[in-house]
Amino acid sequence: MIGLLRRLRRPAPFIEDVLWHAVRTDTAWTAALDDARADRLRALTARFLHEKTITPLAGLKLDDAQRVQLAALCSLPLLEFGETGLRGWSQLIVYPDAFRVQRTHTDAAGVLHEWEDDLSGEAWDQGPLILSWADVQADLAEPDAGFCVAVHEMAHKLDVLDGELDGTPPLPREWHARWARDFQRAYDDFCMQVDLGRETALDPYAAEAPEEFFAVTTEYHFSAPDVLAASLPKVAEHLHRFYGPSPFARR
Template structure:
């Protein structure tokens, strides 16, 4: 990757500028690979220059610092809308009644298709890098999750680690869902209670953007994510 593009990423992307030199160079290589392998398609009149495309690639590669380029398998396109985008949802309940509704989304990851982001939401995340949100790493967590063939909140792991991960994440997820069901205020985004895969994606956001909150609320989960992703760039002792 050209020096000027990389410098623009360092200047405008707090999570990247906070990395130590070794991990920053690793991210630079992954970002270049992303730009080579993936098609970035802006829609609805959005225009993205080379620096903005490179920044999006770098954000998507943050969760791959330890996992590596294998995390790019299985899909080929990043679609970017100017703002939140609307999708049609359907669900058939236990009584056989079909329900239809529309959702406005900041991001979406199809199991074997594109990753989709809202440019406005990416910019909002960059403006508050320690607020607990990063839609790009949220959707990349889904891409990692599904690599083992099942979207279940557990990415590909060695067998021994997988068992400990499943135990600790299930315990934390069950407790979090109970808090949400009881109507209690939670330190993490209550959207994490939607499903195990959303729980994994949301705690991934907190690992990268508010690791102190995650460590205090769910120390076992935080420890697994530190091992899986490496130290958070927003942790006080990350550099």
């Protein structure tokens, strides 16, 4: 019983002030948060570091500040959703650069197709989240360019929490219906624009699948909210409600 009480009374995960201050000021997204949301992100980042193993591969070495920075980027989409968004996986794997994966697909005629993809990030349904450190650094260097691979992959982790990777994260029933309707309409229109060869304000990769549309628009919510609002106003409204205001939203 005494051992159980000690475990229950363990202090909450914590990030030292000096380390958090350095990460917050050196990371555009965290530097732009107001103090209340920054404090919430700090708690979520500490929880992330407590629950997840960060594993660098291929000779990559990460210091304490870099680990905190990675955890903070991954925690940005949880500012409103909360630590429930960390459920279902335990490891963040970090490669030095883009990593290669083998893909297979059997088409309707039963023909097996095999190819290789070079990826900047990947999120397995019940497995690790994987990031390219070089791509994370590129995002940090241009935080308002519409890209943030850590946020993109975390959107997939949120999406699959309801058991289905379909571009719709867990939502109350009434909101779920409106989200599904508005996102489907926006996605269909976006795909039509891409198929016609028209230039789009958002990365055309969003047309790959509904789940990629959600993840890419999530990136724009955090890194280029004005572009998202001008291009897809209804989607922008849903994401503002789901994630809270973008750190780069005009005050």
